[in-house]
Amino acid sequence: MNSKIKVLLVDDHAVVRAGFKLLLATSPNIEVIAEAECGEQAIQLYQSCQPDIIVLDLSMPGIGGLETIKRLVQRDEKVNILVFSIHDEQVYVNRALNAGAKGYITKNSAPEILSDAIEGIQNGQRYVEHGLLNKITDEVSEHDFQAIAQTFSAREFDVFRLLAKGLTAHKIADELCLGYKTVANYVTQIKKKLQVSSIAELAHIAILLGIIKH
Structure with missing residues (x-):
């Protein structure tokens, strides 16, 4: 038990x-x-x-x-x-x-x-809690997020997934065997594509897309 x-x-x-x-x-x-x-x-x-x-x-x-x-x-x-x-x-x-x-x-x-x-x-x-992160943006819908995620490279998707799970850029670099600056660049690109500024917003999108569980 x-x-x-x-x-x-x-x-x-x-x-x-x-x-x-x-x-x-x-x-x-x-x-x-x-x-x-x-x-x-x-x-x-x-x-x-x-x-x-x-x-x-x-x-x-x-x-x-x-x-x-x-x-x-x-x-x-x-x-x-x-x-x-x-x-x-x-x-x-x-x-x-x-x-x-x-x-x-x-x-x-x-x-x-x-x-x-x-x-x-x-x-x-x-x-x-449901509803606390619903105000990400009015311009981008869940379908748009799906389309944007489809454009991610394999590395971008890996970084996106690990960021959404709460890993820091340094930890992601260690896990993916990449340089910190490379990961930081991926993070910047991902945020720009998704039109978000915070990891919390990014994590909410990952929840919407079913990449991580609520």
Whole structure:
């Protein structure tokens, strides 16, 4: 039998953490092993408790959520972070995902979304709540994305797929045995073709095309 997914809850409101903990207690596959009220404490607990996933708010005292994500990723590039925030504006979603979060859901989402997101990320998927990344562009449709993807070279498609899965350009270079500058050039070309500016938008297109799972 598989062990439970170990979760570290990070939110500056004790009552909110208590609510999350009760909610997750209904899932037989998830266990909250530690709680933190700020980013600095979360970083310390991540080192000592080694959770599978960190469920993190963005609006916290101290260094704040985004800086916490960056510092955790610097310490462990494989860290699994799920943002659980009141903010549903796209700028927050993009910044969190670009900083290294593996998922983003809002506190207004249905209760079961939290456990679904945790289990999805644990299984290697990115998880962004439906509707948060729908405003990519009004000019380009899903059919246009399909057509554009068909024009990718084999290398461009490989880079596109790995970017959408959350790998950095340096990691893609290692995996594909390419130079970093070569990969960076591919990234620029891919973004230009798809008319996007962020990895979050690119990942959403990959989800639309079925290249990665939501």
